[in-house]
Amino acid sequence: MAMASGSGCSASSTTCSRRPATNAYFPLLIPESFLHKEAQHVEGFAPEAAVVTHGGGKKLDEPLIIRPTSETIIYTMFAKWVQSYRDLPILMNQWANVVRWEMRTRLFLRTTEFLWQEGHTAHVTHDEAEEEARRMLGVYRDFMEGWIAMPVVTGQKTDSERFAGALRTYSCEAMMQDNKALQAGTSHNLGQNFSRAFDLKFQSESGSTEFAWNTSWGVSTRMVGGMVMTHGDDVGLRVPPLLAPIELVIVPIYRSDVERSLVLEAAERVRHSLCEWDRRESSRLRVHIDARDGMKPGAKYYEWELRGIPLRLEIGPRDLANNQGVLVRRDTREKRPVSLDVLGEDVSETLSRMQRDMLAVALERREANSVRERISYDRFRQFMDAEGGFVYSGWCGDPACEAQIEDDTKATIRCLPDEEFRSAEAPTTCLRCDRAATSEAMWAKSY
């Protein structure tokens, strides 16, 4: 999860010439008054704030909030650091634990404390901030699709789902195997809301005093839950190769002590040659030999499958006689004999193929459970009540209509999808009220 440092170029980014974000760390405890400076922000986060009221055995003059997010403390500092347009843009990233006292928790998806990455930037113009917010959404998308093999729909949030204090919120929405949507990452154009609240001003090239334009963006350990619920099957986890701590596990098979030493010796040779194999720049294949004694090979197979390790190589006496092993893919459970001589290339290619296949399978499943044709409201209600999925339809833009649909079905507008996800023919009327559609919306039940 190292994509936020800004060192890479997003496939969907518009520029690559920007400075990467600086990694930083800001305090956990935030004076309560900071939170109150931006009206929308405090309204959104006050109900879920964990508050420190006592310290050193005494009641504090001013309570401290355990950060639910760090806009307020970071922009307080930005305001001190920025005087001139020459100080901008300023781009910072931090990994931090945050606390949000939600009424209900859900393992990985909504925990009281969670680890995340949050980025905060300040810019000279609205357009530059907008570009940054969009660019980071693309970086997140690239990571989710390229690494987690979890396809996402990107788009803009409606007012009702917008981040507290933001001008616009964009999100990545993934479909889990129960057809519910998971908001896997967000990026916000904060406009000048926070810069006005925190007096984050600069002198422009022409000499005038201006408020800066901010963005913030984040992804969390929720992505771990996304990976589990995107790829897991009845056998256990399926971890995409790029994320797997072990890419290939060698399971030796033997009876006698003599066989054992022969097989383990061969396994070690294979491991050594695979670790020499340059698969990615400055990265080696991650190989483990499961030499545990007193555990039968079958038991080891089940265990590594449960843990989702992408590839297993079985090596036994019969294989050694032929200078081969049996390679098994976790995703398809396909088994085939492989020559031990040319293993590096084979394993490397197989892992790459698995990474692509896992994304393709997930994408296919998402599309198979998406409705893009015109749908009546009655049929929509049935659909959300039964199998569920993503429904693309017109929306009149009226929040009341959006709220009514949620009341009726529990489904919400996950986003107003970006162009590439929209229907070939733009919907003309609203899903519920038949008024003219002002935009296309993607509806789903969500976590």
Next chain:
RNA sequence: CGGGGCGUAGCGUAGCCCGGUAGCGCGCCUGCUUCGGGAGCAGGAGGUCGCUGGUUCAAAUCCAGUCGCCCCGACCA
């Protein structure tokens, strides 16, 4: 905060109605045989039955209180 449910060995549980020797599976230890899809046999270790009080000759079991956890709803990355 409402509505359900559950606390018994490291983990999962039976027993509770109908009070009387705490049992099973997994895991763990020792030995032998095994080992190409979750090993078999033999022996063994491990329990203040969440906690407090009450009823009783006797409480895991009945009663009261209390603490903790899980699920469903309202809130949300």
